[in-house]
Amino acid sequence: MKLSDDSRMWHKRILTLAVPIILSNISVPLLGAVDTAVMGHLPDPAYIGAVAVGGIIFSFLYWGFGFLRMGTTGFAAQAFGAKDSNELRATLARPILLATILGVAIVVLQVGIRPLAFTFMSASDQVEALAVVYFDIRIWGAPATLITYALLGWLLGIGNARAILLLQVVLNGLNIILNLLFVLGFGMTVDGVALATLISEYAALALGLVIAARALSAWPGNWNLKNLLNRKRQGALLRVNADIFLRTFCLQIAFFSFTSQSGKLGELQLAANAILLQMHTFMGYAVDGFAHAVEVLAGNAIGARSRAAFRSAIKTSTIWAAGFALFFTLLFAFTGKSIIALYTDIEPLRETAALYLPWVVALPLLSVWSYQLDGIFIGATRTGAMRNAMVLSLGIFILASWLLVPNYNNHGLWLALSLFMAGRAVTLGAFYPALVRSISERDQSTSEPASAGSG
Structure with a gap:
């Protein structure tokens, strides 16, 4: 093409x-x-x-x-x-x-x-x-x-x-x-x-x-x-910072709870989950690069009042982010056991981690959308929506883990985490159409982004 x-x-x-x-x-x-x-x-x-x-x-x-x-x-x-x-x-x-x-x-x-x-x-x-x-x-x-x-x-x-x-x-x-x-x-x-x-x-x-x-x-x-x-702009900065603080606090609670519940399931499950989360975190470092890129370009487009530039930035960055997410899904699917072996030579731990590896294989394609939406809303400084979506997503995780872990043990915990990631995308995505409509346009005929400073 x-x-x-x-x-x-x-x-x-x-x-x-x-x-x-x-x-x-x-x-x-x-x-x-x-x-x-x-x-x-x-x-x-x-x-x-x-x-x-x-x-x-x-x-x-x-x-x-x-x-x-x-x-x-x-x-x-x-x-x-x-x-x-x-x-x-x-x-x-x-x-x-x-x-x-x-x-x-x-x-x-x-x-x-x-x-x-x-x-x-x-x-x-x-x-x-x-x-x-x-x-x-x-x-x-x-x-x-x-x-x-x-x-x-x-x-x-x-x-x-x-x-x-x-x-x-x-x-x-x-x-x-x-x-x-x-x-x-x-x-x-x-x-x-x-x-x-x-x-x-x-x-x-x-x-x-x-x-x-x-x-x-x-x-x-x-x-x-x-x-x-300027009081209005100082107030806006403090409001945005408070929203992001609360959003991050909820995110930390979810992962703290995941680790805490892992420990209750046993030492092997705790250690295995720690290894698998490290794999997921490494993927996050890569995909987050595109979320940061869309923060910049979405913010530029809103500042320039160009809805066309906003949409082009979202579309292109999401294509790359999804491509990287797919790459990590395939990487974990075909080499996941070898990656686990780099972390530990304890055979029971390797076997336990391999048992739950499919969840980490699926997570990149579930979580990439929430990373992208976070970038979009940060660039737009619409952090109230981020805060509200994260609170709802944390509620989903707490409810899911309460229902699933007693019956499905560690598989239930990973399912709850997967629902948390999907919930972040769904809840924040619900605010997206209103965000697009709110962009007041100066000129709809151009979608060219502002030129970035090179320092």
Whole structure:
């Protein structure tokens, strides 16, 4: 089938955005693997446990602030599409201001956060003591981490995916180099790993600010304090961030519940489900690249008031996302047992995981639609619909697991998770027609997207 010039342009635009994001996403688990490997060369396994515990605490602490990235992208993309250089500056300054306040608050409140965090962690006295050392160093990176979230969201909003890849390479690459230098070169332990992360976080922040300044130099405009503090737009940012926080909280509850119920079914089921979820998560890193791409292009189209561009962005990105989902379904179907074998050499665990492998084979084609819809609604800053759809989907999961797990055990749990993923797509998809109708058109004759900044 021969593509028109317009179709080729859209496919190129999607891949230009998605590929760097996919590569940057994949770099994230690599860092965790290096942290574990470096600690694994020390004489006491407590070092690995301490870094694992500390890493979990910061992952949990920071996941709730993911709205600083997601909530920024839609506003920046719409200002970019509308070619409003002053508002483009404001969409960067507002979340940076909020991130700075929140980051400083975390540092100030660390004395209360530390004991609360370790209350929920079951670890030996030695592991906890080492983890406290890790915590006390890394906590000072909170402002840098949260401001970088805002920068990543803004850079994605203006379509500068290459800058996002560069930031992740610097953040994770420098972290890996400093890990090796401090631990293997200088003889440090968990303090070296934490210090490497802290330095890398501030290095990435500095680079991100430079990239943002360069990107704005191509958009002459003013830093208007009155516009920055505009109550209506500040309120919109806070509303969007609150919606995304609640949506993410519900998502975390679903996966926490899945893991908790897995543990009640037995150690083998828990371990098998953990391996299978890792496979599903890796797939999510790839497919999410297209969701990020559609965030940008949908936001641009809404800012430019072009319903035709909006539809073209949705169609093209969904074709690629569905293609990747199908690829992972086939990959898991034909090589799933071999992938499981890479995770464990315990034969009963391999057999248990293989028993439930068909669910992971089916999940990519069930979950891809919810990823895409999330991207669309984030770009459109219609986060109230995302929040409501996620609450309904969580209700579906809780009800399904309550009904299915007692009768079908782990198969019932996986079916409940599958219904959760499908429910996310169905409930959010119900809001989609109204979203399309709400786009006020400036010019229906063009579907060309705004040109992204290259930074």
